Amino acid sequence: MSAENQTSGLGGLVGQSVARVEDQRLLTGNGSYVADIDPPGVLHAAFLRSPFAHARIEAIDIGAARRARGVVAVFTGADIERTTHPFPPFLMMPGLYTPLYHALSVDKVRMVGDPVALVIAESRHLAEDALELIEVDYEPLPPVATIAQALAHGSEPLWEKADGNLLYDHTDTFGDVDAVFASADRVITERLSCQRQSNQPMETRGSVIEVDPATGHLTIHNATQSTHMLRWITAALTGKQSAATSLKDFLTNKQRRGAFVSAAREFVSANAESLKKQDNAGPAAQLKKDRSFVGHANRIGLGLLGKDDYPTVMARDIGGGFGSKGSIAREDVALAAAAIELGRSVKWIEDRVENLTDGGQAREEMITVSIAVDNDGSMRAMRADLVVDQGAYPGFPVGAPLTTRIMMVMFPGSYRFEAFEIRSRVVATNKGKYIPYRGPWANETWARERMIDIVARQLGMSPAEVRLRNMIDEADMPTAMVTGPTIDETMSTKRTLERALELVDLDAFEEQRVEAAAVGHQLGIGIASYHEAAPGPPDYWDSVNPGTSMMTFEDARTTVEADGSVLIYTQQMPHGQSHETTYAQVAADELGVRLEDVELVYGNTDRTPFGIAGTGGSRGGPLGGGAVKYSAREVRRKVVEKAAKLLEAAADDIEIVDGNIHVAGVPSRGLSYAEVASAAAAESGDPSSAPFDETTTYRGHGDGGWSTATHVCFVDIDLETGLVKIPRYLVVEDCGPVINPAIVDGQVRGGVAQGIGAVLYENSAYDDAGNVQATTYMDYLIPTAMEIPDIEVHHIETLSAGENDFRGVGEGGMIGAPAAITNAVEDALAPLGARVTEQYLPPTRILELAGVIDPD
């Protein structure tokens, strides 16, 4: 830290539960969510969706629908194929085949709810009326409804070019696994499974494509977690034309050509190291199966170069996402294509049935784990066999394959293992598409932490004892996970566990257990501990997949306008995380101004810095917050420099308190930001640009590190009803310095609530024919205030050597909860002989496990 920053007189907003800036509009009904946007003359869209899980489309008759009242146009897969490119493989990896697919299905449907036609009409009602007039002739195919069916030889392939329904198969080995397994005292193996779940933000997806009638420019209002990603993917996939035409457009547009060449140079030089690490085996694996990508990629690339105008993407308020709005929806592309073709604005707001069917599902995984362990409780090596059910379409950009990579790296958790091996497979089935859901890799924690309890029970040790014995602690540091990433002092999992154990009274609990059993209740306690990359050490992403570390960059821009107001620009797209408050806290402290002097600019690709990652992956605090901090700090330095000149003082003597910039000890002769900024503006003579304007790129390298936590769950199970109550739930977490404790606690509690839902209530069930069973909130049970208990959140703040020490906290609650809860359930039911191997434990399953009722 420079001397200047040490005297910056941090305003002390960071660390306070400052009340939310967002609330004034959101609590009064004045928010602006996508459904609230109504451009003049907007048309309304509705999608016709497949009633079959797997079928060939033989014919579609849209004649009657086209003629129906209020209908302006009807698009089918054939129209979309003519005007758009298919979704390309986003990440090509060794062992992976990514099928290409269009925004509407062309000749085959692969899931119930698969969009096959799009009606555009004067109102949503009329669009839906017309759906009923479309006649589709389907030729049903055998459905593939389960992982087992997908793996079975001869299952009907969803994708012609794939080897059956196995799309990814890759094994990673670290250390001499065979030798350690052979030398360990015993090997304990269990097969674990997790049901399909769904993110279910309270606001569904939606898009309003606004077309400027004069220029044709698109402004896309969308409930998206990443505005820039949506902008470029929409630009890339729409406006299909021949490569020759694109090439001509590009070559005749000198300005565009120059801009492209310099942008490409800049990108390559900034990411040279990362690009060097990328592996050609990935593209080779894709091309071996399917060469069509090459042609599409060329035309997409040339198409982008040939365009003079790209869409603007805007978003203001978003009603939650939990990962689901980070995916580019097929609907988004179909709607943009329709709006372009019609030259008219188009609006679509998904309904809940659509969202439960095609809004994204997650976590259906089967994991067999073996742990080689010595009789003293030392876990020495682990083997895992993971199969992920990707459903019908690969999530875009992040889907199951990348998730398996993160699971691979994180699987060993905070424990010392001598060796580890994991086989990861991804299969295609006729079900909703697998997308990232809050802590997408979380089942590595669930499986490992479940296994540790199983190991402890078999060895006759306590689960806490086995964890403590094997956990990496400060004496081991610095070290590395067996899978690669560096472990530094921020990996404080063991401290969170020790603190958690101090907070519970196990003796008193054992007494309560006996008392409860006398009245037909089984009590249990479960622990789960983990660390997560938020953002992770510099070598984290390259351990996941070589060459991906370039995705972790994040820009922020800070300006001081001539009137002294401060604007912070971010590519982050908040959807509940309260960035307007937390970033203002960070910037106000750096600049020495009040919270209300700072305004956050987000959700507008014309104004915000580029970045495709948006908000997700617990990046908002460490990367976004880090970039804000550094850009504000740089602006402060320049402001101080300028003020020093005006005050005829040395910069080192300047301090800023409540926006008063003055020589230390002489506040009465201070200057305001407005005075310094207007002086700077007068000097520059350029009224169009802000007198102070700094953009900082934060690469997530060097600072930050791991977030850690331990969850402890107590359960009380009624053997009469199978209902599981949670009398106490506590989390000890460490995300470094907390920017806003109330907001952090809210993130943790919200995540735990979703974990409770995952174990006890939520199931995106399908029948044997691939029919989705849970299409309303009567079937897909979101827990209410009656089911979610108070959740205690305790903080530890481990500081690292880096200057930007904020670490992410968005996902952790959901990562730890399923393991803690299922461990508690097994602890409660173990005296009755139960072994919990599934994540989903509704009352009937609890009663089966307890031996009260017979399975099926």
Add this chain to the structure above:
Amino acid sequence: MSTIPIDGAATVTFTVNGASVATEVETRRMLSDVIREDVGLTGTHLGCEHGVCGACTVLIDGQPARSCLMLAVQADGADITTIEGLADGDRLHAVQQAMHDSHSFQCAFCAPGFLMSTVALLAENPNPTRDQIRAELSGNLCRCTGYQSIIAGVETAVELLARSGGGERGGA
């Protein structure tokens, strides 16, 4: 012409946040759609349109109702309060203030429903127990918060209202 029968239309008259509204609506349209699209008050949200999430809750003659389940024509003659009707200019209603003070919401898509349900709950029972609050609000779903901050907001509202002599309870 279409083969689809055109639904009938009817004129409905009601008040929304004190202002009278008279409008012709297709009989099949829901009250929520008319409030959002015709009256132009978009604070009332639609989370499920099948009566489970409670995001669309408004007060009809002081009673909470799911506007997504009610046909607009059924509201003829009613006195409707929406989220936009709670604050008095820039001054937040006590329940809004309490929810702000308690960091109750995150994305706040669910907030209009919770706020309206809470106003109705406290009008009926100014001093609910925590269990009563949980039970009464169990018809509103929130996916972000885990509810604890919302329950805390209701408890803060109870205090604010008690301090102000309950005078603001009738804000709805």
